[in-house]
Amino acid sequence: MQFQQLRYFVAVAETRHFTRAAEQVLVAQPSLSQQIRSLERELGAELFHRTRGGSTLTDAGQALLPLARRILADAESARLAVQETVQLRRGRVRLGAPPSLCTSLVPDVLRAYRARHPGVELVVREGGSRDLVRILADGGLDLALIIPPPAGEAAGLDVTELLSEDLVLVSADRAGRRPARIADLRERPLVMFREGYDLRETTVAACRAAGFEPRFAVEGGEMDAVLGFVRAGLGPAVLPGMVAARSGLAVTPFAAPGPGRTIAVAHGRELPLTHAAAALRATLLSHLADADRAGALPPGTRLLPARPGPASHPGPPGDGRSRGVDAGGGLG
Known part of the structure; x- marks a missing residue:
């Protein structure tokens, strides 16, 4: 049973005429009739009483009609839901970040993202970098801002260094x-x-x-x-x-060389980012680039140059950048 067959069936049931139904669904009448006959063979019952003046539903057709309408309505709802998700009118992003970034960088980025995509649900999880790396690897987060872990602990992650601070x-x-x-x-x-x-x-x-x-x-x-x-x-x-x-x-x-840290954004390599998560990553990169151009980064905070690297997500051109990793950290 195919959606197309059900659509043709509902059109004939509503117009009570094969030719008018074919015109309504923009298909040749012989093709529509062939699909209806195929549906009847599959179901093992005739769906229409065919007469010269038109067609009326059999008992089997009467039983199928409300179910066919429901199936077609559900399929349309599914199509619209996927379309809205792709177009970022809905969706969900799970972002992890250490507390120090949740009180500084993250609010500004989420405000910019929310202004562009108000229908996307945002879930933020505070935690240490080591915990966030583990949760990313387990699929519990879409994106995380982290202190880059040692290379051996970053297996399976796409890590892009953003800032030195x-x-x-x-x-x-x-x-x-x-x-x-x-x-x-x-x-x-x-x-x-x-x-x-x-x-x-x-x-x-x-x-x-x-x-x-x-x-x-x-x-x-x-x-x-x-x-x-x-x-x-x-x-x-x-x-x-x-x-x-x-x-x-x-x-x-502090006088140079003082203590510092590197901030990176990471996500799992196994699955591509959702459209909503890729858009959040792009918003983060755009926000930092704009702040750097405007001289609005705090003193001692430097935007790191991009290096070509592996990327496993959709996004704007130049969005898939990855750099090396260095020492890891906890909650900070």
Whole structure:
């Protein structure tokens, strides 16, 4: 049984005439009659009483008519649903990002995306880069902003490095007139994130490389808590430049070479991105490029040059770029 046969059947049932039905569905009358006869053979019953003046439904035809109309209506609904999804009037995107990006980059990107595609549902999951990489590999996310993992942990992922970002020192005091050094933190107890944040691991590693173990004034906070503790004067914290720029706190850059991190966007290679997810990725890249051209990136944040690389998704020309990967991280 084919949709075309059902469409022809409904047309004959409604017009009660094979010739008029053929004109309605824009097919030759012999072809329509042949398809109806084929449908009757498949069903094992005649569907019409055929007379010189027209055609009327048999009992079998009466039983089939409401079902045929429902099947055709469902098929049309399916066609429209797919068309709306392709045209981004509906859909769903699952985006993962660390908390530091959820408080800085992500809101601006989602606002731009929502303005263009208001019918697409957005689901955001905060997490550490290692967790997000695992969830991506398991198919639980469409896209994720991550600190790139080591190459061995990125198997099965398309990873595109986007930004390099300096880390800065924030405090409730006035910003220092000279750049800070990691060694300056030896005598300054820090407000520190809880374990699992890559910012904690990066800060501790930088202090140890400078020859000392950092001291904590207070530790264990999430991003909002750390900012609140710094505002309360409990101590300084090391933060990404994008977060610091929005914090309202005094910002002191580190002298070169200071600590920093790389931000990338990733998705699984096994399945192509949905149209909605590919559009979000394109919006992210466009937003960063526009901010870079306008000089609106925070100080110490640099857009990385694109390199040709593997891509496994639909998107605008030049959208499938991938770069190498470096050290991974946690929640930061």
